[in-house]
Amino acid sequence: MARKPAKANRRHPLATVVLIAIGLAFTGGGYALFTSTATAQTDTASSTSQSSVDEGKKLFAANCATCHGMSLEGSTAGPALLGVGAASVDFQVGTGRMPLAMQGPQAMEKPPQFTEEQTQALADYVASLSPGPAIPTDDQLTANGNATNGGELFRINCAMCHNVAGAGGALTEGKFAPSLTGVDSKYIYEAMLTGPQNMPVFNDHNITPEDKRDIITYLKYIQNNDSTGGYDLGNLGPVAEGLFIWIFGIGAVVALTVWLTAKSN
Template sequence: MHIKNTKKLRKSGRRHPLATVALIAFGLFTTGLAYTGFTQTSASAEVDMNSPAAISEGQKLFAANCATCHGLNAEGSPDGPSLIGVGAASVHFQVGTGRMPLAYQGPQGMIKPVQFTEEQILQMSAYVASLAPGPEIPKAQYLRADGDAARGSELFRINCAMCHNVAAAGGALTQGKYAPKLTGVDSSHIYEAMITGPQNMPVFSDANLTPQDKADIITYLKYLENEPKVGGLGLGSLGPVAEGLFIWVIGLGAIVALTVWVTAKSN
């Protein structure tokens, strides 16, 4: 029957009813891929952080995009703190995650699509780093996620889980702030957050957590990303609250619906 209807549609020159839906879905998929490719930064960019040319380009980018809030010489203003001494790592984290430039003043910077290429981000980082000593961009040896995941898990539970959740799913804080989820985050940004303490996060210096400790935590977080959910639906890994809500809304709702259906059938 379906074959006959398809033949009739072809003979009449009409499109199949699902053709429009398929065309729209294809267009959305293609647009999404193009947007991702356009906004994604290049992780392979190499910039000499001490190069006068890189620092000069970074200063131009800073003046055009950051000076309105942070001051022309990064000295700060009523709308933004001073960046003298924050180091390259802070700039690379804030701009590389899309938090900066800010979309609006709020409890904390929101994660947005990144507005600059990796090369431009490194150039701005080089400029800010040239103003005063500060935390540097981490070395690649600590970002490979080949450390001790078990030890990283222990360190994460002790130092990070109270805000970010033991499964790194994030959580709410006070006054409209929140700890973001850490799955799917670039290793360099995780390391930089630990050494710069963005927003509500404390700074974990090498005296608190050694570079290898930080590498082990990154290894644990990357393990969480690849670990299969053997228990079924993860429900956001938010713990018993989400699980209890699911049981009450979905479980009891299904029981009530079944009861109503059985009663209607008996009548």
Template sequence: MSSAMTSDTPRPAPGAPKQRGRVRRRLNSALRMFAALVFAGGIYAIVAPGGAQGAAPLTPAAEAGKALYDQSCISCHGANAQGVAGRGPSLIGVGSAAVEFQVETGRMPAARQEAQAGRKPPLYTNDQARQLGAFIQELGGGPQLPEGEDYASKGDIARGGELYRINCSSCHAFSGGGGALSSGKYAPTLEPATDRQIYAAMLTGPQNMPVFGDNELSPQDKFDIIAYVQNLKTDADPGGWGLGRFGPVTEGLAIFLVGVVALVFASLWIAGKS
């Protein structure tokens, strides 16, 4: 009787306890992973900037800049300055320095897509350009210009000349007159550039210009270069006609043409006399 009951009792399938243990381990691992994710998310929500409070409100200058941005920039750079493919790049991280340079020099807003955006009469005032810069700065951060308008008085002209000849003269020429580059591009003249515009160009590297960060040219180095460039504009030509200060090429060409013309007239005069 007992043997019959024992034989009729169902026995667990081989490996069933191992399978149930494996399932429990997997469930426990999943629960631990979920708890860890919840804990990490809670910590991030607490310590992340603006995580619980949302985005910080814009300053009055940035609010005014946003109104200008929505009016003239949004179609090319997007609602959140993220850029629009085929129209304009992202402005996140470019900083107020780049915005001020492009807007104050009239390069932006751009009239059309071309090899290089040239300087033209600006659409906005300097104050409006700085409001636009404040909006982009608060939106995504980036390089900023030092306070003030007069940087040249803080620099050393002689040392600035050395730095300029090493870093700038190959494109802008020794006198800051600019020069041609490849593919229809060019280095513009520095004649109309202000202290802040020169500093912003060195700091942000617009278009074909390399970026000279503070690890390459310190703020004092930039002040020195600005002092030299601005001194060039007031420095007289003691030798006479400067020929645009483009260097020995124009000087040699002028001497050659004047000399050839003088020789031709001299030859004709001699021939006529003889």
């Protein structure tokens, strides 16, 4: 019986093996390239972060450890910093409240002693030992939220100390709630997040990040727009308004009465 001739288009038995090998070579090469690039980026970020932590450790040892302890355990001169996170360090150091200039009812705001890079390094170091609330991102600080909702939240949670217009106010034992006019959005957010000094902590379960942004939007709105009620008298509330009425209002009535009496005589 005659044998059938092989088809002209029949593939070689090793063709499939060659194709698989080529596919594996391309796949493996691409994966290796991607992995090496990602690893290099991770190593660079890790190196940068570690260098920041190392710099923060030096700054902390020289400026903060005397009161707070090298391991954040605190002392009789300063509280422990375990769990305060980067946000608290950024707020306290960035506003100049720390290092403390002198003992008093509360830490006073003053020109910061450290640069932004040094402040970040201190925050990185503290967060590396004991994680806590992180520094807010730019998206969380954009004052494009709902000012109406922010105003309502501010009046409910903040106005009893900071005044409805954020002008600040006196507290007990020589303490006070500072004015919020001109304060950077980052520090307003961090203050809500960490509760510095006499302020309660408003974590993300109490006031969500979106609500915090609304509060910042409200504060920036009243700061950048004129009062619709006329002369604001410093936004100091009923005390300033009452004093104004006593001096000028009742004073005018008394002066008018004296003038009328003198004229009749």
